[in-house]
Amino acid sequence: MSNQPKAVFLLEPVYDLSGQVIARELLTRLADDADINNKRNPERDVGFFSQLSADVKWQLFLHQIEKLIQLYQKGFDQIVSVNVDRDIVASIFKDAEMQEKLAQLTLLRLEISAFFTARFNSADLLILKGVAKVTPAPLWLDDFGPGYSNLSMFDSGIFEIVKIDKEFFWQFGNGRTFDILLNHLNELCNGVIVEGVENQQQVDLLAHKAIYGMQGYLWQSVYLDDLLA
Template identity: 65%
Template sequence: MSNPQQYTFILEPVYGLSGNLFAWELLTRFVDDADIKHMRNPAREAVFFSHLPVEQKWQLFLRQIDQLERLYQKGFRQIISVNINRDIVSSIFSDEKTQQRLALLPFFRFEISSFFIARFTRADLLILKGLAKIAPLWLDDFGPGYSSLTMMSSGIFECVKIDKAFFWQYGESHIFDLLLGHLNDLCSGVIIEGVENQRHIEILAHKAIYGMQGYHWDGVYLDDFINKSWVATSTSDPCGKQLCQKKNLRSFM
C-alpha cells in the first residue's frame, strides 16, 4: 500500500448485560484520529475508504487477517468481527487460499452493513449464503431505511447490531421492545450500538438483548493484544450461548 503507516487497528469491545466482555469489533483508524477513548472521525474515514482502489482495500483486509491469525495463534479465544464491503466480498470469492485461512479462525465473524443489502435482492441472498459457508455473518446498522425483517427471515445472520440512532430515538419505547422480540426469533442475539453512558445501560438493563457496544467502554489497540500473553482454554465458554463456535450451516447453494 502507498502509505501503510497512515492507519492503525483498534478493537472495540462488546459487553453483555452481566458485564461480561464476549466480543470485539476490529476498526481501522487514521493514526492521528485513533483515540480509543473518545469520538472517531467518520467524515475522514468515509473519504479514506471510499477513495481507496479495490486492490488497496483488499490488501488492508489481508493485513487485518494476518494480525488476527497472530492473535489467535497466541491463544486468544473471543469473537472478533471485521467489516467488509462488496469489493472485499468479491475478492474473497476469487481467492480460495483466503477462504481457507478464514475458515480456520473459529472466532472470526464477517460484519456486513445494512447499506450493503439495502434493497436485498435474491443475488444478495446468494452472496450472503456463500459467505456464511466461510464464517458466520453479523448484520450492522440495523434500523429504518436500510433493513427489514424480511431480510432477517432468511436466517442467514447469527447476530444483529441495532443502529445507535435508532436506539437513541426509540430505546425506551414499546416499538423497540417489539423489534427486539422479532429479531431474537430470527437470529442468535441482538447487540445495541451507541451505548455511551450509564443512562443507556440502565435503559437496556432489562431488555431482550445479548450485548452492548459504544463509547462507554475504551477500545484497545490490536498490536497491544498481539503482544500480550494469552492462555488458551479448550473447555471454557467466554462468549456464551452458541456464538463462540461456528454453526454447522447446511449447504445453501
Template identity: 40%
Template sequence: MDENNDNYQFVLEPIHNFSGSLIAYELLTKFASSNRPFDLTQGDDNLFYPLSQSDRLSIFRQQITLLDELYQRNDTIPKISVNIDKDIAGEITSSSSLQEKIAQMPLLRFEICEFFTSDSDNDESSLLRELTKICPLWLDDFGAGNSNLTLVMKGEFEYVKIEKNFFWQHGSSNAFRDLISHLNAFCEGIIVEGIQHAKHEEQLRTLDITGMQGYHWEPVQIDAMIKRLH
C-alpha cells in the same frame, strides 16, 4: 497502499453483556492525517469506503493477518467481527488462500450492511449464501435504512446489531421493545451499538439483549494486544 502506513491503525472495540463480561470485539480501522489525529471515539466508515478497491482489500488482508496472529497466540480471545463490503465479499468467495486462513479462525465473524437489502438481486443473494458457508455473518447497522425485517427473516445472521442513532432515537419506546423480541426469533442474539454511559446500559437492562457496544468501554489497539502476548 503502503502496508506500514502511519495514517491508519486497527483497534478492537469491546462488546459486553449485562454481567460485564466481554463477549466479542469489533475490529475497526482508525485513520489520521496531518490535520486530524487518531480519534478512537469516532467511526471512520466515511474515510474507509471512499478508498480504492485495492486499498480496501489491502486493509482487509492486513486485518486477517493480524487476527490470525492474535488467535494463534491466545485461543481464549472471544469472537471478533470485521466489516466487509461487496468487493471484499467477492474477494473472499473467490480466494482459496483467504478461505483457508478464515477456516483456521472459528471465532471470526463478518459484519455486512449496506450492500445487501431485502431486494438484493440474484448475484447478491448468491454472494450472501456463499459467505454463510465460509464464515458466520452479523448484520450491521439495523435501522440505518437499508436493513429491514425481511432480510433478517431469511435467517442468515448469527447476530443483528442495532445502529446507534436508531437506538438513541427509539430505544425507550415500546416499539423498540417489540422490535427486539421480533428480531430475536430469527437470529441468535441482538447487539445494541451507541452505549455511551451507564444510563444507556440501564435503559436496555429489561430487554432481551445479548451484547452492548459503544464508547462506554475503551477500545484496545490490536498491535498492543499482540505485543502483550509475546
C-alpha cells in the same frame, strides 16, 4: 500495502448484561487521525472508507486477517468481528487462499453493513449464501435501522447476530417500538447487539431488554498491536 493509508487497529468490546466482554469489533483508524482511541475523526466516517478503491480495501482486509491470525496464535479466545462490504465479500468468494485462512479462524465473524442490504435482492442473497458456504465465519449484520435493512432478509437465516444502529437506539430505545423490534429480531437470528451505548443511563435502559450485548464509547478500546507485543 505502500499505496494504502497507514492504519491502526483497535478492538472495541461488546459487553453482555452481566458486565462480561463477549466479543470485540476490529476497528480501523488512520494513523494521521489526531485522537484515534475511542474517538472518530468526523472526516473519517463510513463514507470515507466506501470511497477507497476495491484494491485498497482488500489490502486493508488482508492486513486485518494477518493480524488476527497472529492474535489467535497467541491464545486470544474471544470472538472478533471484522467489517466487510460488497467488494471484500466478492474478493473472498474468489480467493481460495483467503477462504482457507478464514476457515482456521473459528472465532471470527464477518460483519456486513446494512447499507449492503438496503436494496436487498436475490443477487445479494446468492452472494451472501456463497460466502457462508466457502467460509465458516458466521455473518453479522451491522447498522440495522430504518431505511437500511428490511426484515425479509432474515428469512434466509444467514445472519447470526444483528447490531442495532446507534441513531435508532438513541431515538427509540425507551419506547415500545424498540422492544417489539428486539423481540422480532430475536426470532430471526441468535441475538441482538445494541450500538451507541455512551453512558450509564443507557446501560440501565437496556438492563432488562432482550439483547445479547451492548457496544459503544462508554467502554475503552484496546490497540490490537498492544495485545501482540
